[in-house]
Amino acid sequence: MIYMDITRRNFLKLSGMSGAALLSGRTLTDVASNLPWNVEKVGKYYDDPAPVEGVHYAMAIDTQTCIGCRRCMYACIKENNIGRTSGIQYIRLLEMEESSFDLLHSNQYYTEAPKEDKWYLPAHCNQCNNPPCVQACPVKATWKQDDGVVIVDYDRCLGCRMCMINCPYWARKFNWIKPEVPEDEINPDVPIRPIGVVEKCTFCLHRTRKGLTTKCTEVCPVGARKFGNIADPDSEISYLLRTRRVTVLKEDLGTEPQVYYVG
Amino acid sequence: MKKMLNIKPINVLGVEIRLGKLFNGSKLYYGWVTLLLLLVLSGFYAYYTQLSQGFIVTGSRNVVSWSLYIINFIYFVGLAAGGLIVASSVELFGVKKLSPLLKVGVIQAFVCAVTAMAFVTADLGHPERFYRFFMSPNPSSMMFYDFMILGGYTMLCSVDLYALLTNRTKYLYPLAAISLPAAISVHSITGWVFGLVKSRPSWFSAIMAPLFISSAITSGLALLILITLILPKFTDIKFEDTQGIVMTLRKALTIAIPVDVFFLLNEILMVTWPYASKPEHHLGMNFILNGPYAFSLYGEIILSAVIPFIIVLHPRTRNSIKWIAAASVLVVVGIFLKRIFLVLVGMSISPLGELVVYIPTILELNVMVGFWAMAVLMFTLMIRIFNMDPVKH
Numbered sequence: 302m303i304y305m306d307i308t309r310r311n312f313l314k315l316s317g318m319s320g321a322a323l324l325s326g327r328t329l330t331d332v333a334s335n336l337p338w339n340v341e342k343v344g345k346y347y348d349d350p351a352p353v354e355g356v357h358y359a360m361a362i363d364t365q366t367c368i369g370c371r372r373c374m375y376a377c378i379k380e381n382n383i384g385r386t387s388g389i390q391y392i393r394l395l396e397m398e399e400s401s402f403d404l405l406h407s408n409q410y411y412t413e414a415p416k417e418d419k420w421y422l423p424a425h426c427n428q429c430n431n432p433p434c435v436q437a438c439p440v441k442a443t444w445k446q447d448d449g450v451v452i453v454d455y456d457r458c459l460g461c462r463m464c465m466i467n468c469p470y471w472a473r474k475f476n477w478i479k480p481e482v483p484e485d486e487i488n489p490d491v492p493i494r495p496i497g498v499v500e501k502c503t504f505c506l507h508r509t510r511k512g513l514t515t516k517c518t519e520v521c522p523v524g525a526r527k528f529g530n531i532a533d534p535d536s537e538i539s540y541l542l543r544t545r546r547v548t549v550l551k552e553d554l555g556t557e558p559q560v561y562y563v564g
Numbered sequence: 565m566k567k568m569l570n571i572k573p574i575n576v577l578g579v580e581i582r583l584g585k586l587f588n589g590s591k592l593y594y595g596w597v598t599l600l601l602l603l604v605l606s607g608f609y610a611y612y613t614q615l616s617q618g619f620i621v622t623g624s625r626n627v628v629s630w631s632l633y634i635i636n637f638i639y640f641v642g643l644a645a646g647g648l649i650v651a652s653s654v655e656l657f658g659v660k661k662l663s664p665l666l667k668v669g670v671i672q673a674f675v676c677a678v679t680a681m682a683f684v685t686a687d688l689g690h691p692e693r694f695y696r697f698f699m700s701p702n703p704s705s706m707m708f709y710d711f712m713i714l715g716g717y718t719m720l721c722s723v724d725l726y727a728l729l730t731n732r733t734k735y736l737y738p739l740a741a742i743s744l745p746a747a748i749s750v751h752s753i754t755g756w757v758f759g760l761v762k763s764r765p766s767w768f769s770a771i772m773a774p775l776f777i778s779s780a781i782t783s784g785l786a787l788l789i790l791i792t793l794i795l796p797k798f799t800d801i802k803f804e805d806t807q808g809i810v811m812t813l814r815k816a817l818t819i820a821i822p823v824d825v826f827f828l829l830n831e832i833l834m835v836t837w838p839y840a841s842k843p844e845h846h847l848g849m850n851f852i853l854n855g856p857y858a859f860s861l862y863g864e865i866i867l868s869a870v871i872p873f874i875i876v877l878h879p880r881t882r883n884s885i886k887w888i889a890a891a892s893v894l895v896v897v898g899i900f901l902k903r904i905f906l907v908l909v910g911m912s913i914s915p916l917g918e919l920v921v922y923i924p925t926i927l928e929l930n931v932m933v934g935f936w937a938m939a940v941l942m943f944t945l946m947i948r949i950f951n952m953d954p955v956k957h
Contacts, residue, residue: 439707466911497689
C-alpha cells in the first residue's frame with residue numbers, strides 16, 4: 302500500500318504539472334512536443350547541418366587589434382535570433398585596465414571605445430575541450446559534438462541552471478522571458494528558443510558547417526577574429542596558433558578552451 | 565451536522581488513518597487550517613504566474629541565477645536532518661529518553677524533504693521534463709545525485725513512518741542504520757552541488773559539505789525542540805517528560821552549535837587572512853563582510869551561534885524551558901540567514917567580475933510563504949490523522 306500511495310502521489314504531482322503547463326499559456330502542441338516519446342522525433346538544429354568529419358573548430362582573437370566597438374555582439378544577437386528583450390548576449394566585451402589581465406576589475410558597461418589607456422577583451426563561450434557545463438548537466442541536455450561545438454538541446458533542458466553556474470566564462474544564459482524577435486529579422490536557420498531553457502554560443506554552426514565563418518568574425522571591422530579548423534595543419538588558424546604566442550582564459554581551471562587570445 | 569462529522573477511521577495496510585479528526589476540532593484548529601490553506605493557494609497562484617510569465621517575475625537574473633528557492637531548498641534539506649537523525653539515534657545509540665519523539669521526528673523529516681523537493685521543482689524552468697532524470701541521467705553531475713538522494717530520502721522517511729505506525733519494532737534498528745547515513749549523505753551531496761563549482765571561488769571549498777551538515781543538525785535539533793514544546797500546548801499529543809526530552813536535545817545542541825561555528829570560521833579565515841586570500845575570494849567576501857549581505861553573516865553569528873550558545877551553557881538559563889525555546893527560535897531563524905549568504909556569496913559575483921545585488925520580488929516571497937504554509941499544513945494534518953501514541957518497545 303505504501304507503494305500504491307507513492308504512485309498515487311506521483312500521479313497527482315504529474316497531473317498537477319501537466320495541468321499547470323496547460324493553464325500557463327503554453328499551447329497544447331508545446332506540451333505534446335515535450336512528451337518523452339515526441340522529444341526525440343523533433344528535428345534538431347545541431348544535426349542539420351551535421352558536424353563535418355575531421356573538423357575541430359577553434360577561434361583566435363587578437364586583443365591588440367580589438368577596438369571594443371561591440372559590433373560582433375550586436376551582429377551575434379541578430380544572427381542567432383536572441384530575444385531582443387531577453388537581456389542575453391553571447392559575446393561580452395570587457396574593458397581591461399592597462400597592464401592587467403584581471404577579469405574581476407574589468408568593465409562591461411563602458412560607453413566610449415576605444416580609449417587610449419584601455420584594452421578590450423571579447424569573452425564568450427570557449428567551446429572547452431573539457432567542459433564543466435556538460436559534466437554538470439544532470440540530464441545530458443548539453444554535450445560536445447565531434448567538431449568541438451558544445452550545444453544545448455532545448456527540448457531536453459530542464460532549466461535548472463546548473464551549467465550556467467559551473468561555467469567559468471559566464472557563457473550560458475537563461476531565457477527568463479519568452480524571446481521576442483521582430484518578424485522581419487528572424488533568421489530561419491536558427492531555432493527560436495522556448496522560455497525557461499539555457500542557451501549559448503554555437504560557433505554559428507548553421508554557417509560554419511556550410512563552410513562560412515562565424516558572424517562575429519565576419520562583421521569585425523578590424524579583423525581581430527580568426528575562425529577555422531585546427532584539425533587541418535595548413536589552415537590559417539593552425540598557422541596562427543603555431544607561430545604566435547597565445548593564451549586562453551583561466552587556463553588554471555583545466556577546461557582546455559578553444560578560443561585563443563593573441564596579443 | 566454532528567452525524568456527518570462522525571467519520572470512522574479507515575485502516576490502510578495496518579495503518580490507522582483517522583479521517584474523522586480532520587473535521588473534528590476546535591475553532592482554533594479550523595482557523596489555523598483555513599489560514600494555511602489561503603496562504604498555500606496564494607503561493608500556488610504566484611507559482612502559476614511564474615510558470616506562465618517565466619522567471620522574469622523573480623529577482624534572479626543571469627548573474628544571480630539561483631536565489632530564494634535554492635536558499636529555501638538547502639534550508640529544508642537541512643531541517644529534514646534533525647528529525648531523522650534524532651529518530652535513528654534513539655535506536656542506534658539507545659537514547660531512550662527521546663523515544664516519544666520517534667514519530668514526530670520522522671514526520672518532520674518527511675515534510676521537510678517534500679518541501680525541499682517542492683522548492684527545487686519551483687526553481688526549474690521546465691518542471692514537466694522531470695522524467696529526463698530517468699531517461700538520460702548524467703552520472704558526472706552532482707545535481708543528478710542530489711535529486712536521486714532526495715527522492716530516496718523521502719521514500720525512506722515514508723518507510724520509517726510506516727514501520728513506526730504499524731508497530732514493527734524489530735525493523736526499527738535496521739531502518740535506523742540506513743536512515744542515519746542517508747540523512748548525512750543527503751546533506752553532503754547538497755553541499756557538494758555548491759562545493760564542486762570551480763567557476764565560483766567563494767563556493768569552491770572542501771568545507772561546504774561539513775558546513776551544510778553541521779548547520780542542518782543545528783537547525784533540525786532546534787526545530788525539533790520547538791515542535792516538542794508546541795505540540796502538547798495545541799494538540800492531544802502529550803509527552804510524559806517534556807523537560808527530559810528538551811534537555812537531552814539541548815545537550816546535542818551544545819555540541820552542534822560550536823562545531824557549526826568552527827566550520828564557518830575555517831572558511832572565513834581561508835578567504836580573509838592576508839596572505840591566503842585571493843582577489844576573487846576577497847570580492848565575494850566583501851559582499852558578506854561589509855556589503856549588502858552583511859546582515860545575514862552577522863545576523864547568523866549573533867542569532868544562531870553567540871546568543872543560543874550562551875543560553876545552552878549558562879547555568880541560569882540552560883535548565884529553563886523558556887530560555888531553551890527562545891534559543892531554538894533564534895537558531896531556526898539564524899540558520900536561514902546562513903543559507904542566504906551561503907548561496908548569495910557564490911552567486912553575486914559573475915565569473916567575468918560583475919557584481920550584482922539580488923533582491924527578491926514580492927511574488928517570489930509569496931511562493932516561498934505558500935510552500936512554507938504547505939509544509940506546516942502537511943505537518944498539522946499528518947499528526948492529526950495518524951496515531952501518535954509512543955511506540956512500545
